[in-house]
Amino acid sequence: MNTDVTTGVPGNEFGRRSENWRAALYEAAAEVFDMMVGEPVSLHQDGAVAAGDSDTTAMVGLAGALCGALSIRCTTASAAAIASKMLGEPVHSAECVEQQLDALGEICNMIAGNFKARIEGLREQCMLSVPTVITGQDYCLHSLGDNDRMEVAILFQGKPIVLRLEVHG
Amino acid sequence: MANVRALIVDDSSVMRKIVERCLRQAGIELSSVFEASNGAEGLAVIGNNQVDLILSDINMPVMDGLEFVKNLQAAANAKGVPIVMITTEGGESQVTQALSLGAKGYIRKPFTPDQVKQHVVPLLRVD
Numbered sequence: 001m002n003t004d005v006t007t008g009v010p011g012n013e014f015g016r017r018s019e020n021w022r023a024a025l026y027e028a029a030a031e032v033f034d035m036m037v038g039e040p041v042s043l044h045q046d047g048a049v050a051a052g053d054s055d056t057t058a059m060v061g062l063a064g065a066l067c068g069a070l071s072i073r074c075t076t077a078s079a080a081a082i083a084s085k086m087l088g089e090p091v092h093s094a095e096c097v098e099q100q101l102d103a104l105g106e107i108c109n110m111i112a113g114n115f116k117a118r119i120e121g122l123r124e125q126c127m128l129s130v131p132t133v134i135t136g137q138d139y140c141l142h143s144l145g146d147n148d149r150m151e152v153a154i155l156f157q158g159k160p161i162v163l164r165l166e167v168h169g
Numbered sequence: 170m171a172n173v174r175a176l177i178v179d180d181s182s183v184m185r186k187i188v189e190r191c192l193r194q195a196g197i198e199l200s201s202v203f204e205a206s207n208g209a210e211g212l213a214v215i216g217n218n219q220v221d222l223i224l225s226d227i228n229m230p231v232m233d234g235l236e237f238v239k240n241l242q243a244a245a246n247a248k249g250v251p252i253v254m255i256t257t258e259g260g261e262s263q264v265t266q267a268l269s270l271g272a273k274g275y276i277r278k279p280f281t282p283d284q285v286k287q288h289v290v291p292l293l294r295v296d
Contacts, residue, residue, distance in 0.1 A: 035279035036187070086183050088190070099183050106181040109228075110278045113257025117277075124260040130180060130230050 028114035037085045044153035058108035061129035068167040070112040105131030172200040178211040178225040195286035208237025227256035238270040251292035
């Protein structure tokens with residue numbers, strides 16, 4: 001059974017755990033931004049962010065006790081701002097432009113690792129893939145099997161960034 | 170801690186730069202910084218260069234960090250060189266495996282510059 005936990009309808013184990021996992025996902029992201037980007041994020045209370053607002057997506061696969069993917073999507077401008085903060089370079093510098101996809105991929109990787117470390121049993125039993133980064137808006141991701149998913153939106157420099165955890169049933 | 174030659178192995182170039190910056194912030198004077206994006210590239214660097222410190226990610230394409238450390242045992246230039254793993258993969262089994270293969274320390278991402286200093290500086294003083 002598929003359960004979109006963003007609707008708040010807990011229909012299975014994933015749904016029952018969703019609030020804890022949502023909190024863990026936010027805390028994992030907040031810590032990564034605080035420690036590695038050097039700028040705090042806040043929870044985006046409005047929540048819903050149109051997919052069209054974002055054109056850069058980084059994704060890390062999860063395998064083992066938790067199978068699925070964690071993705072982070074934002075605008076190119078936000079990705080460049082993240083790279084700028086991580087590198088200590090001006091946002092429009094050639095290095096930031098060149099490294100913005102790498103920076104977002106690494107942020108996604110660290111959030112995934114930090115998230116699984118916060119969930120009992122996942123640190124040891126869940127493995128991560130290397131990150132993949134997709135640019136543009138005109139794509140559709142098809143995942144095989146039944147999936148559950150949750151989204152957490154955060155604000156970085158006032159702009160929304162969406163974290164999405166998709167778990168295969 | 171002057172004239173330290175460091176090898177930083179990570180598939181993220183941004184992370185390699187952050188690690189280098191943390192080393193400098195720790196007061197380590199780097200005379201050379203070699204970069205590699207996976208274990209195989211790291212072994213190639215070691216084959217041609219003497220280094221004083223190796224920091225490596227675990228989860229990388231081509232050759233991961235654990236395989237890299239395992240292969241370092243046969244590299245003459247790596248004998249006695251402290252190895253510190255820096256990775257998002259923080260399971261105890263991986264920590265144990267990395268240490269058993271010769272790593273001297275382990276830092277989990279995300280990390281602060283102070284954490285890098287605490288783990289790396291004592292190794293340089295000892296060695």
